[in-house]
Amino acid sequence: MNRLVVLGAGESGLGAALLAKREGYVVFVSDGGTIAPARKAQLQAAAIEFEEGKHDEERILATDLIIKSPGIPTTVPVVQQAMQQGIAVVDELEFASRYSKGKVIAITGTNGKTTTTLLTYHLLKEAGWDVGLAGNVGKSWAAQLLEGDHAWWVLEISSFQIDGLVSMAPHIALLTNITPDHLDRYNYQMDRYIDSKMAVFKNMAAGDFAILNLEDPFSRQALTVRLFKQRTLVFLCSKNPSKEDFAMGNPSYFR
Numbered sequence: 001m002n003r004l005v006v007l008g009a010g011e012s013g014l015g016a017a018l019l020a021k022r023e024g025y026v027v028f029v030s031d032g033g034t035i036a037p038a039r040k041a042q043l044q045a046a047a048i049e050f051e052e053g054k055h056d057e058e059r060i061l062a063t064d065l066i067i068k069s070p071g072i073p074t075t076v077p078v079v080q081q082a083m084q085q086g087i088a089v090v091d092e093l094e095f096a097s098r099y100s101k102g103k104v105i106a107i108t109g110t111n112g113k114t115t116t117t118l119l120t121y122h123l124l125k126e127a128g129w130d131v132g133l134a135g136n137v138g139k140s141w142a143a144q145l146l147e148g149d150h151a152w153w154v155l156e157i158s159s160f161q162i163d164g165l166v167s168m169a170p171h172i173a174l175l176t177n178i179t180p181d182h183l184d185r186y187n188y189q190m191d192r193y194i195d196s197k198m199a200v201f202k203n204m205a206a207g208d209f210a211i212l213n214l215e216d217p218f219s220r221q222a223l224t225v226r227l228f229k230q231r232t233l234v235f236l237c238s239k240n241p242s243k244e245d246f247a248m249g250n251p252s253y254f255r
Contacts, residue, residue, distance in 0.1 A: 002026070005060050007079070008069025009035040009050065012092035014042060015143030016067045019099060021046050022146060028063070030055050061085060067095050070136075070160035073185055091164025093134075093155065096141040102132070102150045104168070108157045108200050109176025109213075116176055117156035124152065136161060159196040160185065169203035174211040178218035190218075198222050204230040211235065 004025040006017045013029065020027045029035075029043060029050035043050050055078045060066070066082055066089045074080070074089070082089055097104070107117045114137055121133040134141035135155035155170075159182060178197050186192035201210050206229050212219045214234040223234070 002065070003028075003063045004065045004067065005030060005063040006067045007031075007055070007060070007072055009039050009043070009052070010069055010071070012140045012142070013067070013069050014039050015140030015146075016092040016095055017043065017048050018046055019096065019142040019145055020067070021048055023099065025065075028059060030060055057081065061087065063087060065090070065095075067092055068164060070158060070164065074163070088166070089164070090166055091161045092140060092142050093157065093161055094165045094168050096134075096145055097168040099145050100141070100149050100153065102153045103171040105152065105154045106135075106157050106170035106173045106200055107155065107176070108159070108162060108174070108197055110179045110197075112176040113156050113158075116174065117154055121154040124154065157200060159193065162196055162199050165199070165203070167203060169205065170200065170208065171204075172209045172211065173200045173204060175200065175213065175219055177213050177216040194218055194222065201228065201230065206230060209233060213237075 002025050004020045004027050006013045006020070006027065006029045009029050009031040017027050017029050027048045029048060031050070031052045032055055033052065035050065035052045040050070057078050060078055061081060064087070066087055068079060068089050068091065070091060072079065074083070079089060105120060107113050107120065117133070117135070117137055121131060124131040130151040132144055132150035132153045134144055134153055136158045137156045141153065141155065175197060178194055180190060180193070183190065183193060186196065204210065208230040210228050210230045211233045212223060214220055214236050
């Protein structure tokens with residue numbers, strides 16, 4: 001039987017642990033801090049072993065897969081050891097995607113991603129679509145999959161969550177903008193932060209859609225140096241596209 005460790009018993013960690021248990025994994029939850037009483041009760045009700053206030057490295061490193069909370073840096077010693085030993089370390093969204101048949105609309109960006117995610121979800125739901133809301137907003141995707149799947153999922157995804165993706169491929173991915181933020185997680189290198197944001201597009205196929213903000217300097221820079229195999233749309237908020245704009249990979253435009 002496959003063994004799985006969840007690092008962090010927050011919203012995403014609890015959801016991942018419960019979904020993994022349903023899918024037949026032997027699950028162990030490890031939280032370096034204090035686990036909320038309500039979450040402890042849910043773990044106990046599901047017969048999931050857990051620890052708090054420490055990380056039992058020997059037990060953690062004896063697993064087949066680790067689902068890491070986005071708030072835990074990869075520089076944490078036990079995570080570094082796991083990666084060096086070839087143990088896969090993924091995000092809750094990556095794990096949940098393996099148990100959903102729905103198409104994903106992934107929305108990321110330094111600013112505006114929550115508003116854009118909520119508005120997208122609202123519009124689709126009001127239009128009668130079978131759609132769910134998850135990611136960095138609301139209830140965890142994994143926890144919701146315990147209740148049922150949707151034809152579409154609108155996911156707000158932070159750079160930390162993107163870093164934990166392996167195979168999840170959105171059908172539509174939108175990058176609102178990129179501005180310097182969380183650089184302590186990226187060794188204070190802006191290029192690494194940009195690469196993290198742009199990685200939301202990495203698994204997409206030719207029939208998928210990438211949407212970028214052409215007025216954002218870092219997104220614009222990425223369009224000049226990256227080849228997008230998916231269909232690319234860019235948007236402008238305050239000007240009409242110039243000849244230079246149209247020369248950038250021949251994407252489609254909307255305002």
